[in-house]
Amino acid sequence: DGGITQSPKYLFRKEGQNVTLSCEQNLNHDAMYWYRQDPGQGLRLIYYSQIVNDFQKGDIAEGYSVSREKKESFPLTVTSAQKNPTAFYLCASSIVTPGELFFGEGSRLTVL
Amino acid sequence: KNQVEQSPQSLIILEGKNCTLQCNYTVSPFSNLRWYKQDTGRGPVSLTIMTFSENTKSNGRYTATLDADTKQSSLHITASQLSDSASYICVVTMKTSYDKVIFGPGTSLSVIP
Secondary structure (H helix, E strand, O other): OOOEEEEOOEEEEOOOOOEEEEEEEOOOOOEEEEEEEOOOOOOEEEEEEEEOOEEEEOOOOOOEEEOOOEOOEOOEEEOOOOOOOOEEEEEEEEOOOOOOOEEOOOEEEEEO | OOOEEEEOOEEEEEOOOOEEEEEEEOOOOEEEEEEEEEOOOOOOEEEEEEEOOOOEEEEOOEEEEEEOOOOEEEEEEOOOOHHHOEEEEEEEEEOOOOOOEEEOOOEEEEEEO
16 A cells, blocks of 8 residues: 555654654655654644755754655654754655645654 | 644543534635644544635535635534544645645544443
């Protein structure tokens, strides 16, 4: 079945460590997105990419980095510069920008 | 400021009862409004999309309404089931040069037997 796969589902890290969250889609969508979800707040856009080898900062890009080397893949790195990284991270894709968003199952990152 | 507000923040209803969730937005210029359902620990899934000219749209037991003049939308759930327990998120898309998507904080619905 077509869809978006995020991994890992749960991730723990120590302060000062970088971690990379994986996002793979087989929907043949051009656009991909990373969102952060915190309790009581709406999803906030971290980065988005409309085409391979191109990506744009969202509203809260500081402390994060991405790459888009392949159409199917859009990994997110949470760097040590992100001051409050504990959150639920959602990857999404759409046929066009923007369009109906198709979300992955999410990755929950906890910093110890 | 472009914002999306939802009420109530949380809601508990008995199985089989109906309920209505509210969404108010100040987004302009408006392109469309979607309702998403998010089960706990999962990604959101789209329920409906409404454009400026649409007043009502149904998807099974879910019926969404839109009043573009007052910038309000509602999601009505009929004959609730335990599986309706989830967070319901209102999402408004702006009509800009690159189209910006603004998420509401969600309403947490719990359906109890």
